Structures are given as C-alpha cells and as structure tokens.
Amino acid sequence: MNSADLVVMERIKRLKYRYMRCLDQKRWDDLATCFTHDAVASYSGGRYHFEGRDAILEFLETSMGAETFLSSHRVHHPEIDLTGPATAHGTWALDDVVVETAWDVTIRGAAFYEDDYVLVDNVWLISHTGYRRTYEEIQPRGEVPGLQLTASWFIDQGRSSLGAD
Amino acid sequence: MNSADLVVMERIKRLKYRYMRCLDQKRWDDLATCFTHDAVASYSGGRYHFEGRDAILEFLETSMGAETFLSSHRVHHPEIDLTGPATAHGTWALDDVVVETAWDVTIRGAAFYEDDYVLVDNVWLISHTGYRRTYEEIQPRGEVPGLQLTASWFIDQGRSSLGAD
C-alpha cells in the first residue's frame, strides 16, 4: 500500500458515502450515477437481487421512496483492496435503522457488505454490491409507551420539535 | 485529489473526531479549541442557533453538562472538499443516542452535518457547523419493562455492572 493507493481508496470511500447519503436523502438521480449500467445488487443475503442499474434504482425508489420512510444507513470499517488498475473490492460493516410511520414500525439491523468497484472513464463506480445480515429486527412503534417522533427530514427542514412549547 | 490533499483531509477529520469526543466526554475547554472565535452553529435544522464560540460552548455545556446526560454522538461518511488553501467544506452523517436518567428518557436520531473549516495559524478550526435531522425520537425509560442501565462514564470509571453479583 502506498500514497497513490490511498488516493484511490479515498475516491472509492467517497463513492460509497455518496451512495449511502443519496439513499437516505432520496436523491435517486444522484444515486443512479454511483452504479455501472450492468451493476448487480444482492441485498440481505440475496433476498433482494437485481441486475442492472435501472432494476436496482427501481427497487430502491419503490421500497424507500415514501416521505414517511426515514432511514439511517451507515457504513463503517472500510477494507478496500485494489485488485487491478481499474478494479477494487471492498468489505464494509453496515448499521441501519428505518422508522416507517405509515407502517408503524422501526427496523434495526447490522450486516457486512461485499462490493466490487470499477474505474470507468476515470470515475469509480459500483459494479456489484450486496450484504449479509448479522441480525435484523422489527418492532411496532405504536406499542412502545410514550415513544414520540420529534423530527423528520421532510417536515420543517429536519428541525426538532423536542421540548417545543 | 492528491496525497497532500489527503493529509489536509485527515487533519480535518481529526478535528471533527476531537470535537465529537470532547462533547461526549464533557471536555469543554478542549472543545472550545475546535472553533474559530466567530464560529456559527446551527444544530437541528436551525432550532439551536448560536453565533460565536462562547455562545456555542455555553449552549453545549448547559444542555449536556450533567453527569446523568450520557451521550454517544457518532459521525460517519466524511465527504471533505478542499475549497481553497485555507478553507474546506465537509458533509457528515450523524447517529446519536442520549440516555438521560434524570429526565427518564432516551433520545435517538440521525442527521446530516454541513460544516465549514478554516486554517488559522496552521490549525484547522470549525467556522460553521450545523445539521438537519433525518429523524429523531424520544422515549420514556421508566416505561420500558426490565430496562437497566449497567454502566456510566461517571460511575466506577465506566466499568460495567452487567451480571455482577
């Protein structure tokens, strides 16, 4: 590993961070630019498997597009291996929380991602992504005594109502 | 992006990590050294807005100073853009948990930070910080069956009492 490799790794990390941010901010057009045209995604141990950027995007937008679907997908522990001048492999740890008020649920989980990246026209893209769950759980929100949602990205610019009169 | 840029970015990341650590460890004097004199903070979509380092510090120490206020503020996904030789912009993802036993609540949330940094006398400082919530929720602890706090930073050096006789 040398200094030039670190620059490549930082570019790949930035790609992944942009992907995660666009997902939680529902920036679908920006999100599409993270993938190769023929990218493959295999989320949740293969339960959600899609071939091609369009199919992946359609799935993400359909399943996570509602403004009542508030998500925090966070990736950690990047282990990026440069496997060639234009290819790389990445392992990441995921923690995610979904608050879906329309379905009255909270979903929490953890997983490990295995990704492949390729350099196309001097831009790093995701060619394959997928994760295997360590655990996942779901909980009805309405049965939690006193639980209150006090902020949402889509209401009042994400401003908290905590303790407001 | 080149190797020299990476060194600058690492210095800015270190600044942010020191800020977050000092916040959760209540090291207010160290925390003050992270900001410019005229720094502006606009937390929670602007709900908590402060101008000047002293005003920011007074808010943080007043709202988070109690030893019953146990917090974990974690930032992820750094997207640092160097905008000049002495200026930079950073986007970060936040996850935070607050356990406040005096108020009998847990607060959990997620957000995105947008920060500005400046280099002053060869030290990177925060000149502007602020976040917009993705979600935030509050829950009374006393109504959670069987919930037990088993460690605190301020009791027995953070030693767990889990399973202790």
Added chain:
Amino acid sequence: MNSADLVVMERIKRLKYRYMRCLDQKRWDDLATCFTHDAVASYSGGRYHFEGRDAILEFLETSMGAETFLSSHRVHHPEIDLTGPATAHGTWALDDVVVETAWDVTIRGAAFYEDDYVLVDNVWLISHTGYRRTYEEIQPRGEVPGLQLTASWFIDQGRSSLGAD
C-alpha cells in the same frame, strides 16, 4: 503528519477493522492474528482484564461464541498517533449492540477505546486494548410487544425473512 504517515495509519485502521469484523463473524483464528503474543486487553473499564493473546481469545470465544449471540461492534473516530517507528496509540469511539436470543436480551452501549499498536516483522499488531463505557444498558426482549428477529448471520446466510409469506 505526512503521506507516509497516512499509509501507516491506514494499515493500523485496517488492523482494527479486521479485529472488529472477526469478532462479529466469530472468526477466532483470524482474530488471534491481530494480537501480539503478550497482548493485554482491559474491556469495560477493566472489568474484563486478560493478559496474553490466548487468555483474550479464550474470553472472547467463550463469551461471544454462541450462534444465538448476534453482535454489531462498530468503531468510529480514529485518532491514531504514531509514537515511534514501530509504535502507535489509537483512540476510537465504540457503539455496540448485542442480540442474545438464548438469554432473551438486547445489550446496547457506547465507549471509548485506548489502544497501543506495535510493528512486528512488518505487521501491525494490537499490544494493548481497552475501553471505558459511556453507557451500557440491557433489556429483556420477550417483554417488548411485537418485537421480532427477522435475520441472523447463522440462519439462511443472513437472509431477511421480513415480510416473507
């Protein structure tokens, strides 16, 4: 801090990420390769103190080895200081979640790690590790209305059963 230092820091970060991943994936043989022979671990404010790699590994495998013990240990905010050509110190923030279905509990917590690393035969290893808790809590799972575990690393390759017919 220079470009060469960044390469060393990345190698140390990779060591820590491998350690955390091996822990949650229960890869005990790989995990053993992260430590020096005489490594010391002092988890949870010293409550769990072990001297020597074998003693550390025996503790981890005994306490976390069950396939009903599903854990997400995540470290953040690396502050790595190179203290000599073959020694370094690292401070990290930890968030961890344990779902133990056999004991019917969820454990959540946060902490700060203080680690020492040494370079042995051109490989960075952990010579000392330990953390002090910010908070830790335990909660019985059976008393949470409607809570359901929908995925496990050890069942069906971590595939979610969420919403499955």
